Amino acid sequence: MRILIVGGGEVGTNVASGLADAHDVVILEVDPERAESVRGSLDVLVIEGDGTSLEALEAADIEETDIAIGATDHDETNLAVCGTVSSTSDTFTIAQVTKQTYVRTWRNTHGTFGANYLVNSRLRAAQAIARIVDLPMAHDLETFANGRVQLVEFEIGAESVVVETPLDELREDELVPVAVLRDGAILTANGVSLEAGDRLVAAGTERAVAACSERITPERYAESIDDVVLLGGSATAEHVARHLESQGRSPRMVVEDRSRANDLRADLTETTLLVHDPTDPSFLEREHVGDADVVLVGFDDDQRGLLGSMLARQQGADRTMTIVDEPEYDTLFEAAGIDVAVHPRAEAAEAISRFTRGRNAENVAIVERGVAEVFEVAVESSSLLVDHTVNEVEDTLPESVVVCALTRDGDYHHPHPSITFQEGDRVVAFASADVSDEVLSRL
Amino acid sequence: MVRVNWRVSLGYTGVVLRWMAAALLLPFALAVASGEDVVAFGATIALSLLGSVALERYGRQGDIDSREAILLVSLVWTTVGIVGALPYVLAGTGTVATPVNALFESVSGFTTTGATVMAEVSTDTHSRAIMMWRQESQWLGGMGIVVLAVALFPNLSVGGVQLVEREAPGPRMRKLTPKLAETARVLWKVYVLVTATEIALLYALHLGGFAPDMSLYLAVAHGFTTMATGGFSPAARSIAAFSTAVQWVIVPFMAAAGVNFALFSRAYQGDLDAFRDDPEFRTYLGVLVAVAVVLVGVLFANGDYAVGAAVRHGVFQAVSIVTTTGYASVDFNAWSETAQTLLVLAMFLGGSAGSTGSAIKIVRWLIVGKSIVRTLFTTAHPSALRSIRIGETVVKSSTVRDVHTFTLLYVVLFFAGSVLVLANGTTVGHALTVQESMSAAAATLGNVGPGVDFVGPMRNYLHFPTGTKLLLAAFMILGRLEILTILVLFTRGFWRG
Numbered sequence: 031m032r033i034l035i036v037g038g039g040e041v042g043t044n045v046a047s048g049l050a051d052a053h054d055v056v057i058l059e060v061d062p063e064r065a066e067s068v069r070g071s072l073d074v075l076v077i078e079g080d081g082t083s084l085e086a087l088e089a090a091d092i093e094e095t096d097i098a099i100g101a102t103d104h105d106e107t108n109l110a111v112c113g114t115v116s117s118t119s120d121t122f123t124i125a126q127v128t129k130q131t132y133v134r135t136w137r138n139t140h141g142t143f144g145a146n147y148l149v150n151s152r153l154r155a156a157q158a159i160a161r162i163v164d165l166p167m168a169h170d171l172e173t174f175a176n177g178r179v180q181l182v183e184f185e186i187g188a189e190s191v192v193v194e195t196p197l198d199e200l201r202e203d204e205l206v207p208v209a210v211l212r213d214g215a216i217l218t219a220n221g222v223s224l225e226a227g228d229r230l231v232a233a234g235t236e237r238a239v240a241a242c243s244e245r246i247t248p249e250r251y252a253e254s255i256d257d258v259v260l261l262g263g264s265a266t267a268e269h270v271a272r273h274l275e276s277q278g279r280s281p282r283m284v285v286e287d288r289s290r291a292n293d294l295r296a297d298l299t300e301t302t303l304l305v306h307d308p309t310d311p312s313f314l315e316r317e318h319v320g321d322a323d324v325v326l327v328g329f330d331d332d333q334r335g336l337l338g339s340m341l342a343r344q345q346g347a348d349r350t351m352t353i354v355d356e357p358e359y360d361t362l363f364e365a366a367g368i369d370v371a372v373h374p375r376a377e378a379a380e381a382i383s384r385f386t387r388g389r390n391a392e393n394v395a396i397v398e399r400g401v402a403e404v405f406e407v408a409v410e411s412s413s414l415l416v417d418h419t420v421n422e423v424e425d426t427l428p429e430s431v432v433v434c435a436l437t438r439d440g441d442y443h444h445p446h447p448s449i450t451f452q453e454g455d456r457v458v459a460f461a462s463a464d465v466s467d468e469v470l471s472r473l
Numbered sequence: 474m475v476r477v478n479w480r481v482s483l484g485y486t487g488v489v490l491r492w493m494a495a496a497l498l499l500p501f502a503l504a505v506a507s508g509e510d511v512v513a514f515g516a517t518i519a520l521s522l523l524g525s526v527a528l529e530r531y532g533r534q535g536d537i538d539s540r541e542a543i544l545l546v547s548l549v550w551t552t553v554g555i556v557g558a559l560p561y562v563l564a565g566t567g568t569v570a571t572p573v574n575a576l577f578e579s580v581s582g583f584t585t586t587g588a589t590v591m592a593e594v595s596t597d598t599h600s601r602a603i604m605m606w607r608q609e610s611q612w613l614g615g616m617g618i619v620v621l622a623v624a625l626f627p628n629l630s631v632g633g634v635q636l637v638e639r640e641a642p643g644p645r646m647r648k649l650t651p652k653l654a655e656t657a658r659v660l661w662k663v664y665v666l667v668t669a670t671e672i673a674l675l676y677a678l679h680l681g682g683f684a685p686d687m688s689l690y691l692a693v694a695h696g697f698t699t700m701a702t703g704g705f706s707p708a709a710r711s712i713a714a715f716s717t718a719v720q721w722v723i724v725p726f727m728a729a730a731g732v733n734f735a736l737f738s739r740a741y742q743g744d745l746d747a748f749r750d751d752p753e754f755r756t757y758l759g760v761l762v763a764v765a766v767v768l769v770g771v772l773f774a775n776g777d778y779a780v781g782a783a784v785r786h787g788v789f790q791a792v793s794i795v796t797t798t799g800y801a802s803v804d805f806n807a808w809s810e811t812a813q814t815l816l817v818l819a820m821f822l823g824g825s826a827g828s829t830g831s832a833i834k835i836v837r838w839l840i841v842g843k844s845i846v847r848t849l850f851t852t853a854h855p856s857a858l859r860s861i862r863i864g865e866t867v868v869k870s871s872t873v874r875d876v877h878t879f880t881l882l883y884v885v886l887f888f889a890g891s892v893l894v895l896a897n898g899t900t901v902g903h904a905l906t907v908q909e910s911m912s913a914a915a916a917t918l919g920n921v922g923p924g925v926d927f928v929g930p931m932r933n934y935l936h937f938p939t940g941t942k943l944l945l946a947a948f949m950i951l952g953r954l955e956i957l958t959i960l961v962l963f964t965r966g967f968w969r970g
Contacts, residue, residue, distance in 0.1 A: 054650065055651050
């Protein structure tokens, strides 16, 4: 496919790097310097120009383009891109936005703005947090096969009882321990034992993933996550609070600005709103924020986010999750002891990549910023998989490939080595990034 | 601490060297067919494979950043120059068998210069395989060895943009397609297609009875070096050895070789206005016509030729020198000083950006000219704000600065080279004239090939002392890689922080 991305910023380059291998990607970027830097780092066609102008779109061959993506940092620009593109061609349009109002308007009016698909980066970040709030050691969780299969990435801490346990021993009826990520390497072989600091990738049903989480989580963590505190009142934090409410929780939320708090109160009925400076240590102590099961930090700027997270840590919070705008600060946040940093732009980029590839009948998730990919394929009658066992298939594929799960008639099946693939099965498979394209094309 | 990841550059040099072995198969096949120089080519293939394995083992795979790209391109061109010299040494025939001469000939080939140190250019003295290798090396160097490697070896695409920008001629190399490997393939496809057309036409002339001497072997040989703007010919008298019809057929192909290849590809895709809309192409045509008209006028005024011959030789030499090809349809050593000086000046013009032509190139002259006009205007109107445009697009001021730097460097190198050649020329046993040394420097730096008088089109560079030969070989690489790529290697800042 030919894909046009307007905006060579965080979202644009992230989407592009995921798609450039298998598709023809063109990036329209206004700023000449940024255009030059993208040109040097990605194998895509970079054209200087304003994506909301017809001339620039024509220069980028919009007529030949299958999908156009508005990926700048401005909602209105992205929507204008969709509007302009859809008025001149029948290219499929996607826009990244941050305001939920636009998504609501779009949904209620059947595609205003000329957009075929909208991705709200803040909402995506909030969903990413809500998915793993119950799993204390989880960094990321993606779902496959209509939610029947969960793929989760756990951090193995030094206190965890599974340290030194062979990977294979974690295998359960509905759970496959897929791989270990250690110092940038992917270990999938039998006989690998877990070490402190590893990242464990596992796949299974929701129930089995929860059980696995319980097993690897050190005892000092609470059994169930009840007490959640949100520091900061950013739009993403608001989405998180709403998700937590829908999960039946009653979080506490600390907001500095009174009028913002009033707005939030109208919307968040189950949340206790506290109006105070969220970075005031004595206040945090008074409110026993250190006793919370999870502290979520959601400010509009990263400096306060870092400050808030460090304070929560210092107060003794078991787990801090922080919304970080700038992915480059990742290591800094890690060094400060933050458990999970969630990036709205990266989440949007992944959502757009998944959606774009999904239109090509690929459901793909990216593990650890691209070291590996997990994808879901339907077994068709002509497929090479039909009538072969999992064992046979794994033997013919590169070493790093693991069959994570399969669903048949909507039910989860453990991919036992002896199980035979049938037409209509959906297979979820893991592969390191260097072989993923080859594997995907062979499956 | 060296901050350049030089082992990555080394590793990829090995990859490129493997393709060299493949390129050597053509002369190897000819050698096997005629039974001459089989060992020379067989051994070279084995050595390049061995070298490639060693380089790949010692080097590393990794990311190519701009400095690794610069180093890699320089390494590739030096390595290829050395490996390409092996057949001449191993064959052991003629004057090219000594290491320095072989290196000169090989570098002159790959850089598409066309200056020779063969005392006897003939398939009687040398094997057909050696003479074809000489031609093929120019063809490979024309579109670019690294560009070819990127087309064949997609792994190089990551960071490959920097690579191609380093090798591709002119400041305007742009991708034509989203994928770099695809762009490289498109360019090579056009190159192969036009070359094949020329070969077919030349051979058709032969079959039609218009070119008795143009055998299939020679048609292929000249196809290789026309489209590369190379200028080597297996015939001692260059294109003067062939009929009028052959000379006229070669003219448009030399001119085409000086055109930005991206335009051919756009025209092929149906954008027929591509040529008309390109300001550089229009200027290029204008330059060709202007030089040809003046030269024809001078030749005719001198009464050297009748009208027909004056037009033919004037047009042929004008196109040959401006595009930096270096073919000759006649020994222009016999021409007047005026005509010869005109030719030496024309050596600085060059083809278009993105063509196989070398020298300063039309787009740079265009920018230099426009910036002179701008300076004149702002002298009269100090507060005027004017940008330099090529067609619709505004040329970035950083690009204008780079163009000025390049042009100045080119001229400085040319003068320095002329002086060195002249100073070192006393050992030749023939007192070099200023014009001879200048033409030698200009012809090597501009990848043209022949100069005038002592290094005229029917003569050679054999009698220069070793030092001069090495200097001129370095000039050829400097000219082909557009100076800065090589010069930057000699700065401290390149290797450190």
